Amino acid sequence: MTAQTPTDRTGDAPVDHVGFGGGTMISAGYGAVAEDDARGALDAAFAAGVRFYDTAHFYGSGRSESLVGEMLHERRDRITLCTKGGVRYTDPSDMRTLVCDSSYDGLRAFMEESLTRLRTDHVDIYLLHQFDPALTPEQQMENLARLREDGLVKEVGFCNFGAEASRRALATGIPGVVEYSYSLLDQRYVTELSDAGRRGGRRITYGSYVHGLLSQDFEPDHDFGPDDWRGRSRTIGQSGTSGNIFFAGDAFAANVRIAKRLKVIADELGLSPAAFVLALTVREPHSDIALMGVRSAQELTDGLAGLSVPLSDDVLARVAEILADADRPTENRLGLPS
Template sequence: MAKRKIGQFEINPIGLGCMGFSHGYGGRPDEATAIAALNHAIDIGYDFLDTAAAYGMGANERLVGKALRHRRDEFTLASKCALGATREGGRAIDGTPEGIALTLDQSLERLGVDHIDLYYLHRRDPNVPIEESIGALARGVEAGKIRSIGVSEISSDLLRRAHATHPIAAIQTEYSLWTRNPEIALLDTCRELGVTFVSFSPVGRGFLAGAVDATTTYEQGDMRGPMPRFNAPNLAANLALLDAFRAVAADQGCTIAQLAIAWVLARDPAIVTIPGTTNAAHMDENMGAQDVALSPARIAELDALINQTTVSGSRYTPAMQSMVSTEEFA
């Protein structure tokens, strides 16, 4: 599959979300295993890696830096600010210019690099005009600490305001067969403005890869634990969709994870996706999705099977939803 663009960078359309090595899910590998897996990712062609200051309160950036700073010229590096440790030592959203400047310097130190290729505003601070937060990132560009600016989990209107302040290279939000919110307005706005759309969780936090069943329990700290889609009564209804999904994958000659990723990539020739995994074999599997060619009829079949009307439960709890401003279906 041809490379796709984020700002000045040309990358493989399938990148690697690194969060799971330090945050969000259970079963994290030890450091040596994690470092080996990250290097394996580069070895097999991953050239766009995504981390954040919030993941493990800086631990994920330190891990990525330790594992890969010696291979810095082999991949495009993305990280994020404004969500995580505050200047006072707590955990919150801080989109103030002062908070962003501090987090940027801390990110550079943890990663062991002199610049970050794509630095996102991880969450919009509701107490700070987005123009002020983007302005702080623009000063990071002027200082040579950031190559390009991204935003995450914001609405189309906020994207327009951010882009009017400084060119936005990419917006990142959840997008998959079972999370269609970007189709309301955001994908169209990205096409209009020339902003690359980066899809995270293309396999539905493991659900569309078959990692969840009726017996699954979640370790403490696993973000899926409270999510409505992963709990009764919604879980049983959602699991009922997987038999047909598996049958489609078998007919297509691929795994269900590959089918889910291929669907995302087929939505638009400019979309980039960053499935997250800590498992080298799953990295191989996910990368194989770029060889799965879906016909228009197959895409229509998948669209009808799993969509916002057939999936049960919201993607976030009310508390988690309050931290994002993406459009929601009625």
């Protein structure tokens, strides 16, 4: 294996393969975060050259979109803006109240609310956040196409579809973008990402840090806060599209051991775990834009620090050896009975 820098893959600047993930900068899901810190993270991302911003109607019941709109609306013509719709909580305090609506009227309402918060008249990419079981994949893609015809979005696509739904949706020729979880530990959606890539679609990937597992120095007995879904996963177990599978049961301790082995190499390179993991992730073959979830300017700057650091053949071989010992799930179970 030849030593690589991130630019070897496409000739673009490394930061061109990184996007700002807006799901972690809200005071929900990952514990409390100060909104001024979130604003600082967005400002630092733009200053560092990040031009792709991913958010969703669903994140904080719109709060993430509002922060993105507040910080970036004066820079709108210089960024690529992606948001998602089709799901909401009827009661944001109760995760059991999640409902889907990918009808045209439903998506139009989602979109209009998102545009107001984002302070723009269109978005560059609009994605269905997850599959709506009330409609066929073809119907959902046709409804997205109508939004595109309305001039509200340039490109459309989907996130988190099961294998068969993804195949049928892509076969319509309508979606130009897909978004799935993908990381050094998460290989569940490689088939769907590969299929989209073969069709010329853009592949956005989230969970680069495996929801903090690879970027934070956890101990196996770490006690997550009461407002952090990762703690609930320790007892509730696996479900849905999230990273529960990496935190539930014995998986958490095993993955912490993998993270600590990677951290040894990061320390030798003078990099934080976050910087090292992101530098590795942008080299992965199934991601065109790897999202990084950060909640402060410091986290943003730290995460980008490894992109310009060449990684030797020896380093890459050691990483491959560590990951060979990891239990990396490979089956897309979205849409299957639990």
